[in-house]
Amino acid sequence: MPILTAVTHAELIADVRALAALIARDAAWRPTLLVGVGRGGLVPAVYLSHAAGVPMESVDYSGQDDARAAPALERLAAHTREGARLLFVDDINDSGRTIARLRTLLERAGAAAGAVRFATLIDNRSSATRVEWAARTIDRSVTKDWFVFPWEALAPATSIAADAAAIPERTA
Numbered sequence: 001m002p003i004l005t006a007v008t009h010a011e012l013i014a015d016v017r018a019l020a021a022l023i024a025r026d027a028a029w030r031p032t033l034l035v036g037v038g039r040g041g042l043v044p045a046v047y048l049s050h051a052a053g054v055p056m057e058s059v060d061y062s063g064q065d066d067a068r069a070a071p072a073l074e075r076l077a078a079h080t081r082e083g084a085r086l087l088f089v090d091d092i093n094d095s096g097r098t099i100a101r102l103r104t105l106l107e108r109a110g111a112a113a114g115a116v117r118f119a120t121l122i123d124n125r126s127s128a129t130r131v132e133w134a135a136r137t138i139d140r141s142v143t144k145d146w147f148v149f150p151w152e153a154l155a156p157a158t159s160i161a162a163d164a165a166a167i168p169e170r171t172a
Helices: 009-025 042-052 066-081 097-108 157-165
Strands: 004-006 033-038 056-060 086-093 116-124 133-138 146-148
Touching (some): 004 157, 009 133, 033 042, 042 086, 056 066, 066 086, 097 116, 146 157
Parallel strands (some): 033 056, 116 133
């Protein structure tokens, strides 16, 4: 059984404020739209939308289903060709697979170069994919905890354990 580490609501607020500050400091690139990545990025994106004063939309990628996400990603890519700057928000960049796949799908959909960035509450420095902004950084070679965010707190422990076991090297 992995070590389950609860992310408190206070930590969530602090992380969102940290992201908002990082984004505000970058005068050269300001998002015009936040995109919450379903499922784990939805709540952080709502909070960040309020903190940064930037509107928010969502894209469902919780099932890792390219076909299901394609219409939303194609619409978002079209917005970038019209000058929009999209900041995708997720809870954690762990393996990097979700972010890498979304970048690939957006590129295939014709997203304008430089118009898409990613932010996460937690970034795994040993991930194969980098994000532009993160509130906290961990190293999975050292930190094996499975982070339980406030919106996951109602899930049964067996469900949380199953999520953690999906990629054993993250927590073993």
